Amino acid sequence: xxxxxxxxxxxxxxxxxxxxxxxxxxxxxxxxxxxxxxxxxxxxxxxxxxxxxxxxxxxxxxxxxxxxxxxxxxxxxxxxxxxxxxxxxxxxxxxxxxxxxxxxxxxxxxxxxxxxxxxxxxxxxxxxxxxxxxxxxxxxxxxxxxxxxxxxxxxxxxxxxxxxxxxxxxxxxxxxxxxxxxxxxxxxxx
Amino acid sequence: xxxxxxxxxxxxxxxxxxxxxxxxxxxxxxxxxxxxxxxxxxxxxxxxxxxxxxxxxxxxxxxxxxxxxxxxxxxxxxxxxxxxxxxxxxxxxxxxxxxxxxxxxxxxxxxxxxxxxxxxxxxxxxxxxxxxxxxxxxxxxxxxxxxxxxxxxxxxxxxxxxxxxxxxxxxxxxxxxxxxxxxxxxxxxxxxxxxxxxxxxxxxxxxxxxxxxxxxxxxxxxxxxxxxxxxxxxxxxxxxxxxxxxxxxxxxxxxxxxxxxxxxxxxxxxxxxxxxxxxxxxxxxxxxxxxxxxxxxxxxxxxxxxxxxxxxxxxxxxxxxxxxxxxxxxxxxxxxxxxxxxxxxxxxxxxxxxxxxxxxxxxxxxxxxxxxxxxxxxxxxxxxxxxxxxxxxxxx
Numbered sequence: 001x002x003x004x005x006x007x008x009x010x011x012x013x014x015x016x017x018x019x020x021x022x023x024x025x026x027x028x029x030x031x032x033x034x035x036x037x038x039x040x041x042x043x044x045x046x047x048x049x050x051x052x053x054x055x056x057x058x059x060x061x062x063x064x065x066x067x068x069x070x071x072x073x074x075x076x077x078x079x080x081x082x083x084x085x086x087x088x089x090x091x092x093x094x095x096x097x098x099x100x101x102x103x104x105x106x107x108x109x110x111x112x113x114x115x116x117x118x119x120x121x122x123x124x125x126x127x128x129x130x131x132x133x134x135x136x137x138x139x140x141x142x143x144x145x146x147x148x149x150x151x152x153x154x155x156x157x158x159x160x161x162x163x164x165x166x167x168x169x170x171x172x173x174x175x176x177x178x179x180x181x182x183x184x185x186x187x188x189x190x
Numbered sequence: 191x192x193x194x195x196x197x198x199x200x201x202x203x204x205x206x207x208x209x210x211x212x213x214x215x216x217x218x219x220x221x222x223x224x225x226x227x228x229x230x231x232x233x234x235x236x237x238x239x240x241x242x243x244x245x246x247x248x249x250x251x252x253x254x255x256x257x258x259x260x261x262x263x264x265x266x267x268x269x270x271x272x273x274x275x276x277x278x279x280x281x282x283x284x285x286x287x288x289x290x291x292x293x294x295x296x297x298x299x300x301x302x303x304x305x306x307x308x309x310x311x312x313x314x315x316x317x318x319x320x321x322x323x324x325x326x327x328x329x330x331x332x333x334x335x336x337x338x339x340x341x342x343x344x345x346x347x348x349x350x351x352x353x354x355x356x357x358x359x360x361x362x363x364x365x366x367x368x369x370x371x372x373x374x375x376x377x378x379x380x381x382x383x384x385x386x387x388x389x390x391x392x393x394x395x396x397x398x399x400x401x402x403x404x405x406x407x408x409x410x411x412x413x414x415x416x417x418x419x420x421x422x423x424x425x426x427x428x429x430x431x432x433x434x435x436x437x438x439x440x441x442x443x444x445x446x447x448x449x450x451x452x453x454x455x456x457x458x459x460x461x462x463x464x465x466x467x468x469x470x471x472x473x474x475x476x477x478x479x480x481x482x483x484x485x486x487x488x489x490x491x492x493x494x495x496x497x498x499x500x501x502x503x504x505x506x507x508x509x510x511x512x513x514x515x516x517x518x519x520x521x522x523x524x525x526x527x528x529x530x531x532x533x534x535x536x537x538x539x540x541x542x543x544x545x546x547x548x549x550x551x552x553x554x555x556x557x558x559x560x561x562x563x564x565x566x567x568x569x570x571x572x573x574x575x576x577x578x579x580x581x582x583x584x585x586x
Contacts, residue, residue: 017322030316031489033306033465034201036281038332040316055319055332057281057303063324 001065006039007058014046016063017054021046021119029058046117046124049098068118072126074110082106084116084126092116092123102128104162105180110134128180133189134158135175142168152185192274193224197259199282200231203386203412205483207235208447208466210279212345213304216565218253220348223569226273228259238447266291275572277302278330293326300575301328302568307335307344307465309497314340318571333568335469337500339561344469346563350451351555354475357455365452370429371408371440374456379403379541382457384410384467385481390524392421397533399435403541407437408453411444454478458544461524475555477517477540477547479524494525501554510550513543 004015013024022043032038037058044051056062072084072092081093082103094116096103105128115127139155151168155176166176166185177186194217198210207229214227229235232244241251247258263285266272272295278284281303292299303321313334321330335342357365359374366373374380381398385391391414398405409415411428418439419426426432430441445453450467454460454474462471463481471478480497482490498521502514516539523530530536540547 016324028312028315030310030312031485031487031492032308033280033485034483035486035489036306038305038316040312040319053319055316055321060321061324 001063004062004064005058006041006056006060006062007037009039009041009062014065014067015041015043016065017043017052020048021065021067021124022052025051046119047122065119067124068121070116070118071113072116073113074106074108076108077106082126084114084123086116094123094126098124099126102126102180104157104160104164104183105132105134105178107134107157107159109159130180131186132178132180133175134160134178136166136170136172137161138172139166139170141171155185193226193271194275194277195226195228195273196277196279197228197282197284198230198279199259200229200234201280203464204234204238205464205466206280206282207231208238209345211235211239211447212347212466213277213279213565213568214254215252216345216347216563217569220565221569224255225253226255226257228257230259230261232256232258237444240446261285263287273299275300275302277304277568279304280306289323289326289328293328297576298328300572301330302333302572303330305332305334307469308493309337309500310493311496314338317341331571333571335564337497337558337561341561342567343561343564344472344558345565346473346559348563350473351559354451354455354473357452361452362456365449365456369408369442369449369453371431371442372406372438375404377404379405379459379544380457381405381407381459381461382410382453383407383414383461384412385414385461385463386484387413388417388481388524388526390526390529391417393529393533394524394537395421395434395437397537398437400534401436401537401541403436403538405437406440408440408442408457410442415441459540472551472558473555475548475551477544477551479517479520481524491525491527494521494527501550510543510546512539513546514550516540516543517547 004013009024009027011024011027015022015024022045024041024043026042028040030038039056039058041054042051070086072086075083075085075091080096082096082099084092112129112132116123117125135158136155137158140153142153152165153168154163155166155170156163164185170176170188175189177189179186196210196214198206200207210227214225217223218225232242236242236244239251242256243249249256266287272291276292276299313336316332317334317340319332321332323330333342335344363373409418415426422432426441428441428443432439451470454471454476457476460471460474460476460478462468462478464483468480482494484490498518502518516536519530519536520540522528
């Protein structure tokens with residue numbers, strides 16, 4: 001725990017509010033009167049996913065939380081949890097609802113090193129590497145000609161059956177680079 | 191019966207205690223709530239309300255229990271019933287011992303931070319914002335005064351507009367006689383002047399001296415009177431009346447709150463400042479010029495512009511575009527943003543468009559009335575938090 005002055009809080013900071021960890025999504029700073037200021041925070045509860053808004057005087061003292069982070073790899077899915085394992089083979093279960101953003105890319109054969117965030121020993125979230133590589137299980141063939149990548153088509157990823165847009169030149173069995181933050185196709189792996 | 195504790199620190203001038211006293215009085219007299227007002231500067235308070243004894247640690251004035259807020263704060267009796275509602279005015283910091291006592295109380299009190307007035311749009315997004323306090327485990331709520339229905343509204347006593355409407359020529363005559371200033375005379379413009387330090391004042395005094403229309407200026411005590419004295423080159427003390435060209439200048443005594451409204455009502459144009467006189471000028475339905483509280487990084491400029499945009503753009507503005515534009519030029523000049531290019535002509539236009547601006551003032555006050563008054567909105571909010579509805583007094 002650390003003391004955090006409300007006026008210094010930034011997006012991405014984690015605060016302890018009502019005894020629960022909240023990650024700040026958006027911060028608004030406004031001058032009120034007599035050189036004072038008001039800070040409005042939009043934050044996501046890391047335990048429940050609930051979004052809430054709070055308001056503070058800029059010089060209010062808040063409780064900052066430093067979260068533990070650990071490198072892990074994906075192990076398997078056992079409804080309703082995804083299981084990750086660290087280097088010492090400790091297993092961590094994370095509810096699938098928490099991972100809905102990255103679930104389309106969680107494949108049992110993936111070897112990506114993921115960053116798992118913990119609060120008081122409980123795993124809260126998982127960040128994939130920025131660029132991940134996945135295999136295309138199915139996509140329609142298109143007439144040859146376009147190699148620019150500007151024309152896109154639908155493709156189904158292996159294991160997760162996630163349907164995403166890829167360049168028209170991508171074929172079944174190709175491995176592709178995906179931006180895990182935006183979920184967008186980046187390139188075909190040669 | 192659930193007590194309301196209202197905390198006020200007098201930081202500078204009289205705005206803080208002016209607002210707090212109005213609110214405390216209104217909660218007590220109109221909503222029949224037991225109110226305890228903690229003030230750290232009773233001497234300033236006594237100037238606004240002569241019934242206050244500046245030396246008394248505890249006293250009851252107009253049904254409000256007034257307590258001196260000392261440092262260190264008096265020990266809080268752990269067995270005494272704690273307040274049901276606590277209001278910290280203008281983000282003043284409550285005593286740590288008091289907060290600790292609140293944290294122990296059951297049920298938890300409704301804790302309000304009554305904020306500064308601003309016309310900026312962000313205020314609507316922060317009004318009634320929840321503010322969990324890590325140290326005490328209590329939750330504070332931000333309550334913003336404002337100009338729209340999505341804010342807390344402005345302080346306005348239930349009978350204010352009625353009293354304003356009853357203020358006829360005879361009442362004005364009586365008020366002026368009481369004040370010891372000349373009665374209204376045809377063809378003369380009357381101006382009230384209440385300001386912070388303002389280098390533009392002497393420019394306007396020059397303009398008024400050369401004005402085509404005779405002007406009578408009632409100057410409130412403080413920096414304004416001192417600056418008029420410097421401009422005159424002679425002492426300008428309470429009760430003084432000096433004529434220079436077309437302008438006659440009258441140094442007023444410090445008026446208690448109850449006498450400030452009639453002053454605004456009896457003038458054709460009011461120069462006001464900060465928050466309390468600014469709000470009263472709007473309810474006075476007369477043309478006015480506002481000096482925003484000067485802030486670092488020119489934050490007041492944003493606030494001034496935000497208010498002007500609302501005031502000049504609301505219903506009816508299309509009918510008086512030139513008059514309103516003249517008002518904008520004067521406001522910007524008065525706040526040091528941009529000198530009026532032709533101040534003499536601008537003043538002439540302002541005088542000429544007085545009727546149109548007075549109409550604007552009436553329309554604006556009617557519009558503000560729709561947002562409800564702040565004390566009423568506050569009581570309603572508290573009631574919604576846990577059934578702490580006001581209880582009428584026996585026979586009251």
